[in-house]
Every structure is written in C-alpha cells, then in structure tokens.
Amino acid sequence: MKQLSTKVTSNGHGQDSSYFLGWEEYEKNPYDEIKNPNGMIQMGLAENQLCFDLIESWLAKNPDAASLKRNGQSIFKELALFQDYHGMPEFKKAMAEFMEEIRGNRVTFNPKKIVLAAGSTSANETLMFCLAEPGDAFLLPTPYYPGFDRDLKWRTGAEIVPIHCSSSNGFQITESALQQAYQQAHKLGLKVKGVLVTNPSNPLGTALTRRELNLLVDFITSKNIHLISDEIYSGTMFGFEQFISVMDVLKDKKLENTDVTKRVHVVYSLSKDLGLPGFRVGAIYSNDDMIVSAATKMSSFGLVSSQTQYLLSALLSDKKFTSQYLEENQKRLKSRQKRLVSGLESAGITCLRSNAGLFCWVDMRHLLDTNTFEAELDLWKKIVYNVKLNISPGSSCHCTEPGWFRVCFANMSEDTLDLALKRLKTFVESTDCGRMISRSSHERLKSLRKKTVSNWVFRVSWSDRVPDER
Amino acid sequence: MGLPLMINNDDNNNNKVELSRVAVSDTHGEDSPYFAGWKAYDENPYDESHNPSGVIQMGLAENQVSFDLLESYLEKKNPEGSLWESKGSRGFRENALFQDYHGLKNFRQAMASFMEKIRGGKARFDPDRIVLTAGATAANELLTFILANPNDALLVPTPYYPGFDRDLRWRTGVRIVPIHCDSSNHFQITPEALEAAYKTARDANIRVRGVLITNPSNPLGATVQKKVLEDLLDFCVRKNIHLVSDEIYSGSVFHASEFTSVAEIVENIDDVSVKERVHIVYSLSKDLGLPGFRVGTIYSYNDNVVRTARRMSSFTLVSSQTQHMLASMLSDEEFTEKYIRINRERLRRRYETIVEGLKKEGVECLKGNAGLFCWMNLGFLLNTNTKEGELELWDVILKELKLNISPGSSCHCSEFGWFRVCFANMSEKTLKIALKRIHEFMDRRRKVLNC
Numbered sequence: 033m034k035q036l037s038t039k040v041t042s043n044g045h046g047q048d049s050s051y052f053l054g055w056e057e058y059e060k061n062p063y064d065e066i067k068n069p070n071g072m073i074q075m076g077l078a079e080n081q082l083c084f085d086l087i088e089s090w091l092a093k094n095p096d097a098a099s100l101k102r103n104g105q106s107i108f109k110e111l112a113l114f115q116d117y118h119g120m121p122e123f124k125k126a127m128a129e130f131m132e133e134i135r136g137n138r139v140t141f142n143p144k145k146i147v148l149a150a151g152s153t154s155a156n157e158t159l160m161f162c163l164a165e166p167g168d169a170f171l172l173p174t175p176y177y178p179g180f181d182r183d184l185k186w187r188t189g190a191e192i193v194p195i196h197c198s199s200s201n202g203f204q205i206t207e208s209a210l211q212q213a214y215q216q217a218h219k220l221g222l223k224v225k226g227v228l229v230t231n232p233s234n235p236l237g238t239a240l241t242r243r244e245l246n247l248l249v250d251f252i253t254s255k256n257i258h259l260i261s262d263e264i265y266s267g268t269m270f271g272f273e274q275f276i277s278v279m280d281v282l283k284d285k286k287l288e289n290t291d292v293t294k295r296v297h298v299v300y301s302l303s304k305d306l307g308l309p310g311f312r313v314g315a316i317y318s319n320d321d322m323i324v325s326a327a328t329k330m331s332s333f334g335l336v337s338s339q340t341q342y343l344l345s346a347l348l349s350d351k352k353f354t355s356q357y358l359e360e361n362q363k364r365l366k367s368r369q370k371r372l373v374s375g376l377e378s379a380g381i382t383c384l385r386s387n388a389g390l391f392c393w394v395d396m397r398h399l400l401d402t403n404t405f406e407a408e409l410d411l412w413k414k415i416v417y418n419v420k421l422n423i424s425p426g427s428s429c430h431c432t433e434p435g436w437f438r439v440c441f442a443n444m445s446e447d448t449l450d451l452a453l454k455r456l457k458t459f460v461e462s463t464d465c466g467r468m469i470s471r472s473s474h475e476r477l478k479s480l481r482k483k484t485v486s487n488w489v490f491r492v493s494w495s496d497r498v499p500d501e502r
Numbered sequence: 503m504g505l506p507l508m509i510n511n512d513d514n515n516n517n518k519v520e521l522s523r524v525a526v527s528d529t530h531g532e533d534s535p536y537f538a539g540w541k542a543y544d545e546n547p548y549d550e551s552h553n554p555s556g557v558i559q560m561g562l563a564e565n566q567v568s569f570d571l572l573e574s575y576l577e578k579k580n581p582e583g584s585l586w587e588s589k590g591s592r593g594f595r596e597n598a599l600f601q602d603y604h605g606l607k608n609f610r611q612a613m614a615s616f617m618e619k620i621r622g623g624k625a626r627f628d629p630d631r632i633v634l635t636a637g638a639t640a641a642n643e644l645l646t647f648i649l650a651n652p653n654d655a656l657l658v659p660t661p662y663y664p665g666f667d668r669d670l671r672w673r674t675g676v677r678i679v680p681i682h683c684d685s686s687n688h689f690q691i692t693p694e695a696l697e698a699a700y701k702t703a704r705d706a707n708i709r710v711r712g713v714l715i716t717n718p719s720n721p722l723g724a725t726v727q728k729k730v731l732e733d734l735l736d737f738c739v740r741k742n743i744h745l746v747s748d749e750i751y752s753g754s755v756f757h758a759s760e761f762t763s764v765a766e767i768v769e770n771i772d773d774v775s776v777k778e779r780v781h782i783v784y785s786l787s788k789d790l791g792l793p794g795f796r797v798g799t800i801y802s803y804n805d806n807v808v809r810t811a812r813r814m815s816s817f818t819l820v821s822s823q824t825q826h827m828l829a830s831m832l833s834d835e836e837f838t839e840k841y842i843r844i845n846r847e848r849l850r851r852r853y854e855t856i857v858e859g860l861k862k863e864g865v866e867c868l869k870g871n872a873g874l875f876c877w878m879n880l881g882f883l884l885n886t887n888t889k890e891g892e893l894e895l896w897d898v899i900l901k902e903l904k905l906n907i908s909p910g911s912s913c914h915c916s917e918f919g920w921f922r923v924c925f926a927n928m929s930e931k932t933l934k935i936a937l938k939r940i941h942e943f944m945d946r947r948r949k950v951l952n953c
Binding site: 079337 | 599669
C-alpha cells in the first residue's frame with residue numbers, strides 16, 4: 033500500500049478539535065429565520081457582517097473597481113497577466129495607509145516592507161517557515177485562536193509552548209508567565225525562536241495594554257528572539273481607548289532602527305475589519321529585509337488574486353470611505369457587544385470586559401458541574417445539541433481554566449442575536465444551577481460586577497494612559 | 503510600571519538570532535540565469551514604439567493570444583459591470599464571506615466540466631475530487647507535502663520547468679532525482695531511464711515517493727505518448743509509488759487528438775489501488791492566460807489525498823471574487839468549446855511561424871505539438887559542448903540579439919545547446935521582429951564563417 037506523508041496521518045490539521053466539530057454540527061442544521069427557525073445558531077464564527085452596506089454602496093458608486101476597468105477602459109489583460117509576487121504597488125500603498133489610519137497615523141508603514149499573502153492563515157505560516165526550524169518553538173499566550181495549532185505547526189514542524197494566562201488578572205500576560213513558558217520550552221528541549229501574540233486578542237476580545245506590550249518588547253530584547261504581533265482585529269477596537277500596536281511601543285521606546293525592531297513582525301488581514309475573508313487578503317510587515325525577501329518569494333505559494341488587489345486598492349485608497357468605514361464599524365461593533373453583554377447578564381452570565389474583536393469571552397464557570405474540562409465539554413454539548421447554539425469552548429483555545437467560552441456577535445442579525453440570548457436564558461433558568469443562579473443572581477452579579485470593575489481598574493492603572501488622552 | 507527585565511549578557515545577545523534554514527537557503531532558485539535574463543528584460547524592455555531595440559521577452563510562458571475572446575465574453579455577461587448584480591449571481595456579501603476550503607460548488611463544477619472539454623470527453627472529472635489552490639505553483643507544493651516527507655524524493659524527467667526546484671523542494675525538504683531524457687528519442691521517458699533514476703535514489707538511501715511529469719511538457723512543448731504514460735503507471739505500480747501529472751498546458755495542444763491525459767488511462771481502470779496513486783494538477787494560467795487570478799487545482803483519485811489537500815488548501819485559497827467571476831464562463835459549454843478550439847488554432851499558427859522562421863536560418867526545433875514555446879537546438883553554435891558554452895551563447899543572444907530565452911541547463915537538460923523560446927506572450931509583429939534579429943545574427947555569422 034503506497035503511503036502518504038506523516039502530515040496526512042498526523043492530527044496537525046486540527047480538525048478533530050471541538051472547534052471544528054461544532055461547525056460540522058451547524059452545517060447539518062443551520063438556523064434560518066424562515067426556513068429553519070429551530071436550527072442551530074452559529075456563534076462560533078468570528079465574522080464581521082455589520083458593515084457590508086457601506087462597502088456595497090461604495091461599489092455601486094465605483095463600478096470600475098469590480099469590473100476590471102480603469103477610467104471606463106478595460107484593464108482585463110493587465111490584471112490577468114499580473115502575477116508579480118511583489119504585489120501591486122498601489123495596493124500595498126493603500127494597505128500601508130489603511131494600517132496607519134487604524135493606528136491613528138501615529139506610526140508609518142513602508143509599503144516596500146509589506147508582503148502580501150492569501151489571508152493571515154498564509155501569512156502566519158510563511159513567517160513560521162522563515163523564523164523557525166522544525167522543532168523550534170514559539171511562545172503563545174493562552175487562550176489562543178485554535179487555528180494556530182494548524183497554521184503555525186502543521187507543515188512547518190514548529191512547536192507552540194503556551195504562556196499561561198489566568199482570569200485572576202483578566203488573562204493578561206505577566207512576566208512570570210513569560211519566563212515560565214521560556215523555561216518550559218527549555219525543559220522540553222525546544223529552542224525558542226519567538227513569541228506570537230494576537231492583538232487585539234482572539235478569543236479574549238481585549239487589546240493588549242501598554243504594560244503588556246512593553247513587557248513583551250523587553251522580553252524579546254533580553255532573549256534575543258522574535259515577536260510576531262497578529263493585529264488582524266486592529267480595526268475592530270471599539271473601546272474608549274485607542275488601539276496600541278507593538279509599532280507604537282517601538283516608536284515610544286525609541287527603538288526604531290535598532291536590532292529589536294528587526295525582530296518585530298506584524299501580521300494583518302482584511303478578513304475581520306472589512307469582513308472579506310473570501311477574498312484572501314493577508315499581509316506580513318517586517319523591518320528585516322531578509323525576511324521581507326524570503327517571505328516575498330514564498331508568497332508565490334499564496335498570491336492574492338490581481339483582480340482582488342485591484343478592487344481593494346481602489347476601495348482603500350478612498351480616504352473618505354476608509355475613515356467613514358472605520359468609525360461606523362467601531363460604533364456598530366460596540367453596540368452589538370453591549371447587546372450581547374446585557375443579554376448574557378440577564379441570564380446571570382458575565383464576560384471578560386472587552387474593548388475589541390467580534391466576540392466576547394464568556395464566563396460560564398458557575399454552570400459547570402465540576403471545575404473540570406470534562407464538565408466544560410458536557411456543558412458545551414448541552415449548549416450545542418439542546419440549546420442549538422454553536423459557541424467555542426475555552427479548551428479548544430487551550431485555556432487553562434475550564435468554563436470559559438468564546439461567543440461571537442457580529443456574524444448575525446440583531447434579531448438572531450436576541451433569539452440566541454433568549455434560548456440561552458431559558459436554558460440557564462431551566463437547569464438546576466440555573467434556578468439557583470437566578471435566585472442569587474442579583475447577589476452574584478453584584479460581586480461579579482465588582483470583580484470586573486477591579487479588573488478594569490487594574491488594566492487602566494497599568495497603562496501609561498493619561499486621563500484625557502483619547 | 504513593574505520591574506525592568508534583567509538584560510542577560512548571554513552569548514545570545516551578541517549573535518543575530520538566526521532565520522530558518524529555509525529562509526536563508528537559495529533553493530528558491532532565484533540566483534539562476536533563468537531569472538537573470540528576466541532582470542535584463544526588466545531593465546530594458548522592448549516596446550514597439552518607445553523602445554524598439556529593447557530586450558524582447560521570450561522567456562515567459564504566457565498566453566496572450568486569446569484575451570479578446572475572454573474579454574468579449576465577460577463584457578457581454580456583465581455589461582453593467584457589477585460582478586454581483588447579474589441575474590442568478592450571489593450577492594456581494596455572501597461572496598465576500600465565502601472562505602470554505604471546499605470552494606464554490608458551481609466553480610468546481612465549472613472546472614471539472616472545462617477539464618472534460620479539453621480532453622474531448624475522453625475522461626470524466628468528479629467536482630468533489632477537485633481541490634482549489636492559488637495557482638499550480640501552490641498545487642504542486644501542496645501535493646509534495648502530502649505525498650512525501652523531508653528527504654524523500656520525487657523523480658522528474660529532464661528537461662523540466664526550473665520553478666520545480668523551488669515548488670517541490672524549498673519548504674517541503676523533498677528532493678528531486680532527475681530521469682534523464684535525451685534527443686535520441688525526442689526526449690521521451692524510457693523504462694531504462696526510469697529504472698536508472700530509481701536506482702540512483704535507492705543507492706543514496708533516498709526513499710522515492712513518486713514520479714512527477716508535465717504533460718504536455720514544459721519546456722519541450724510536446725505531449726507525452728500514450729504508451730509512455732502506460733509504462734509510467736506500470737512503473738509506479740511496481741514500485742508502489744505515486745504518479746503526478748501536471749497538465750497545465752493540456753488546453754494548449756494544437757490538435758486535440760494528440761493529447762492523452764493520464765485521466766483517460768485511469769478511466770478504464772477499476773483497480774482502486776492503481777487509481778489511488780494518480781493525481782493531476784491543472785491551472786487556468788496557461789490555457790486561459792490568467793496567471794494573475796491564481797487559479798489552480800489538484801485532482802486526485804485518492805480520497806485521503808483529496809481530504810488532506812482540501813484542508814491544506816486553507817493556506818492557499820482562490821479568491822471567492824475570482825471563483826465567482828469565472829464560474830459561469832467556464833461552465834458555458836458554447837463558450838468553452840469555441841475558446842478551446844480557437845485558442846488551439848492560434849497557438850498552432852504561432853508555433854508554425856516561429857519554427858518555419860527558424861528553419862530558414864538553419865535552426866531546428868524539437869517537433870512540438872503543444873504549449874506556448876518551442877524547444878530550439880543551437881548546439882551547432884556552441885564554442886564548447888558544455889554548460890559554460892551554452893551560457894556563453896545565451897549571454898550573446900541576450901546582449902547582442904536582445905532576446906531573453908531560457909537556456910536548457912536551467913531546465914536541467916543533460917544535453918547542451920537547447921533553448922526554450924516562448925512565442926505566445928507577444929504580438930505577431932514582435933515575434934517577426936525577434937525572428938528578424940535572429941536572421942540578422944545568423945547572416946552576420948554566415949558572412950564571418952565564409953571569409
């Protein structure tokens with residue numbers, strides 16, 4: 033019997049995890065307002081469906097962009113032949129400027145240092161190929177996006193060693209957690225090549241604080257390793273504070289043009305902020321010329337369709353559109369998040385206080401029979417099969433504490449969200465713990481609110497932010 | 503603010519942290535002359551009006567002869583311009599959200615139907631066995647990841663497409679062991695050459711996982727004979743290895759009857775253990791001239807390979823915008839029939855123009871019947887019958903004639919003096935100018951020799 037590579041027989045694709053199994057259940061019985069009102073509501077998919085109307089109206093006003101025309105003339109041939117892995121210069125310029133705009137124009141991105149990729153899935157894997165040998169490790173704070181197990185490890189042979197974060201401080205990264213992870217890697221005989229963070233975080237829905245970013249930059253400086261900052265959700269920041277990128281921190285610490293800056297790489301994509309995952313647009317930004325050069329050649333394996341580059345360079349070059357979009361996106365995400373949070377509260381459920389992302393990190397520890405992952409999976413199954421909500425269990429994100437779930441809020445209509453919350457409330461109230469909860473929910477919520485407030489205070493006090501800074 | 507971290511004065515600090523071996527290796531192949539010629543062209547590109555004495559690019563296997571057919575179809579289909587508003591089309595948002603690695607169903611069906619059309623209905627393609635990737639470059643690499651482990655080998659007949667050195671080896675860590683072919687039998691693969699290549703690998707303790715062929719061949723511009731395909735499949739069965747057939751030029755065969763796809767051979771086989779080792783790669787970059795749109799596909803008769811390839815395709819999905827645009831075009835039977843027929847005809851005429859033009863100058867080409875290039879024999883012009891001699895001649899052609907063509911050595915050809923010359927990536931007029939430059943060069947040479 034002819035054989036296939038070990039990549040086929042391993043579980044590196046990650047598809048046996050509950051994260052994917054939930055999706056499969058949804059596929060079998062998807063909710064539809066009219067045709068299948070009792071079907072499963074998808075709350076496990078971090079998609080942004082809130083601002084398509086803005087893009088659609090732009091498309092209606094700018095028909096050339098999607099019809100392969102420039103000033104009314106067909107440029108079909110030009111686009112059809114364009115396969116230069118350096119990417120379309122106008123598109124990279126537009127991407128660079130969009131990334132700058134998201135960061136309040138406080139930092140600059142040089143288009144020549146951008147490498148395009150078919151989505152951030154491809155960008156992250158390409159960076160791994162460039163930075164790690166098979167068997168080398170990257171440190172990742174938990175909980176993290178389940179897809180990383182596949183994206184960072186499967187074909188590259190790299191390893192992930194977790195930086196354990198806990199609810200005791202709102203899952204923030206601490207120095208001791210970093211050091212522990214580094215030592216753990218050594219114990220396992222793994223050479224640490226860098227740290228990878230997602231900022232804002234998936235699944236937490238929180239942006240890294242300045243304190244954490246400073247910590248990370250200091251850490252990679254002392255260990256002489258890389259830092260990858262996946263900022264795919266940077267445009268979804270809706271909290272009152274601004275998004276702080278690792279690029280801000282490098283600038284503020286006056287580290288531009290130093291070796292450290294060469295070891296910091298940013299990953300971006302249009303899949304979340306613009307809601308265009310189908311178009312496969314990702315990017316690597318690096319200050320290391322060798323990385324840019326190697327990654328550019330590697331991008332041959334995942335180029336962005338020229339048709340798509342052309343459309344999006346027109347869209348993103350329209351500054352009137354981008355500023356309106358970013359502002360409106362922020363508003364709508366904020367209001368959705370509020371709706372989810374208050375709906376959960378009325379069911380006696382709290383979340384980690386979030387200021388970004390397309391999801392909330394929901395605390396259902398009080399609904400577990402026992403403080404174990406088995407209990408978490410039991411609860412997840414009940415929610416999937418009985419309540420018919422697909423949400424993501426924290427264990428699939430490698431969370432060290434059982435009972436946390438990621439719940440998405442931007443991939444459905446308001447009505448669907450309300451229905452989901454109604455179902456959840458009914459479920460909570462119908463279970464034994466539910467009955468106990470609603471009786472004492474008022475008390476519990478009071479103390480929980482205190483807790484979340486002090487987490488919040490904790491976060492604010494650790495940041496450098498001056499009170500009247502926007 | 504918290505305690506500053508202690509800066510360790512490790513040895514680590516003084517050394518630059520290394521990049522991976524993959525990042526610093528030159529397996530991407532870009533230091534070869536194949537790419538140097540491109541640079542010369544970029545610096546001084548021919549333009550009919552602005553730079554008539556510039557370098558004519560004959561090293562780029564692009565198909566520019568049939569764009570008018572595509573453009574007029576798309577214009578007719580979407581006169582208003584909006585991709586998403588035509589009748590029966592999915593809305594913008596649904597398309598923008600679609601990132602399912604199964605690919606758009608109607609697009610897969612369209613690809614399957616197009617591939618069947620190209621083969622004149624002699625083989626069926628099941629849309630559920632089609633895995634989409636961003637180009638054949640991605641498809642070949644992906645298949646290699648699936649079929650072989652690092653340090654394993656694929657056997658590839660020479661001469662072969664220079665890009666394979668990167669696509670099959672760079673990130674996968676897999677090796678290529680050449681199956682040497684020569685002009686004594688028009689570079690066809692022989693059973694002896696296959697066995698010799700296999701033995702070479704085994705002697706070096708390298709595990710062979712499969713044979714990868716390009717049919718029609720790049721750079722030969724010729725189809726692989728049916729008998730050779732059958733022998734190849736036999737060989738793969740005997741050695742218990744895979745057979746990958748990159749059929750990216752299948753729609754560019756001048757006479758449809760002259761092309762046998764491995765799919766036709768498999769069509770008549772019931773034995774699953776034989777079928778399961780066969781995989782086909784295809785793309786729209788050559789037949790349709792759409793390399794910028796990044797549309798490639800893996801077709802496999804092996805369920806495990808299909809399933810894994812699909813999951814791996816997450817790293818290299820085809821833009822849903824592109825899938826949507828091309829789906830209806832490729833399933834339009836009337837259009838595809840017409841396109842395939844006219845495209846073949848135009849390519850054939852181009853081929854005849856160049857081959858006859860060269861023949862007048864005493865230059866022979868391998869008898870070709872497909873592709874976007876001819877395989878030209880300039881062995882008689884070499885100063886020495888060596889790789890250096892060949893590169894010397896190549897340099898002369900680049901600098902004196904200002905023609906960028908691809909030297910056979912960059913394709914790992916075991917004989918020197920062969921060159922791949924592309925003819926479909928320029929206007930007819932430019933082709934004639936290229937031939938004129940060759941004529942003038944050969945004329946000068948004849949005068950020198952006659953002194």
